[in-house]
Each structure stands twice: as C-alpha cells, then as structure tokens.
Amino acid sequence: MSIMSKVIGDKRQYREYRTRVAQLPANYRDAVEALERYLMYSRSWSAEGLMSMLEDLVDLFEQSAARGTPIRGIVGEDPVEFAETFLRTYSDGDWLSQERRRLTDAIARAESSGTT
Template sequence: MIGDKRRWRAYKARTRQLPSNYRTAVDALERYLMHFGPADGDTAASMYEDLADLFERAAADGTAIREIVGEDPVDFAEVFLQNYSKGGWVARERERLTSAIKRAEEQDGDSHS
C-alpha cells in the first residue's frame, strides 16, 4: 500500500506543475477515471502516471487541450480506459454480459434443433 501512496503523491505533484488549463483538464479526467477506471492500485497508478505523461508532453509541445481529448472528452476517456480496464469492475461486467448472451444464444440454437 505504501508504494501506491507514493506513486499517487508523485502523480499529484507532477500534475500540480502543469499549466492551469492542462491541470483543469487532468483534474476533470482524473475524476471521471476514478469512477470508471481500474480498481487495483498498481493498474490505476500506471494509468494516472500515463495521463500525467500525456499532459506533460502536450504542455511542453504547446498542444491544445482539444487536440488531446478531441471533440468528445467522454469518448477520449473511454478509449484511454480501454488500455487499463482489464481488471476493473466495468470490464468484468461487460465480459459477464457478453458471456451470458453467448450462452443464451447457444441454448437458443439447441432448442431449435
């Protein structure tokens, strides 16, 4: 647990150094990612570190916020999350739903034989 806390503090220190507009965007994304992102500490820490990397590079290059997130920030966040959501509850529920529908389909095929 102490390692995760150190990583979190380091991430927060990095994001505090961003220009205010980038920091505002990161804070908003962070809030969204906390609700829908991975639950395990190591994966979550990696995700936030990658978010900081992305915005640090963008700030250094002078990349506009909309060039980073596009027209739909929710879509950006969802695509970003796909890299980390294997262990998250949303991914598990999506997988559970897909498997249940597949089983139902197979049973449907059996009943029509």
C-alpha cells in the same frame, strides 16, 4: 491500511503523481483533474492499475503541454469518447475485468475436475 491506501496503493507514488499534476499549466491541470475524476469513478480499479493509468495520463499531458498542443488537440471534440478510449487501454487493471477472468477460470477448473 486506510481505504485510500487500498485504492491508490503506494502513497509515495501517488504523491509524486499529484506533484506532477500540480506543476502542469492551470488549464492542463484542470483537464487532467476532470479526466482523473471520470476515470476513477467509472470503474473499480486495482491500486496498480489505477496508478499506471494516472501516470500515463499525466505523461500525456506533460508532453502535450511541452509541445504546446491545445487541450482539444489531446482529447478531441468529445472528452467522454477520449476517456472511454483511454479506459479501454487499461481494462485489465480494473477490478471487474479481474473478477470476470477469475470467474471464467473457476468455471473452467470446475468443469475439468468434474466426473460428468
């Protein structure tokens, strides 16, 4: 399995996502690609979490393009704030959240199985 397959998971699903992005009007496509870059590099994602987030992102931009919503009408005046708010919606899909949960569960199990 290639590194990219581990990162993105199902290649077909990722290709479909890329096709959808390519079909956006150029300015929306540029905005999605900029957000995608920020979102991908700001956290360590599971493949499922990453694809879910990216598909929701392209859904938002497809719908906004169809309605004629300006890009600033989508992301607001602060694109970083938009991206961080968007990321919080998907925190359970990132690798660090999973590892935090795993650590907490392991300590709880260790505590409950101990004699003192």
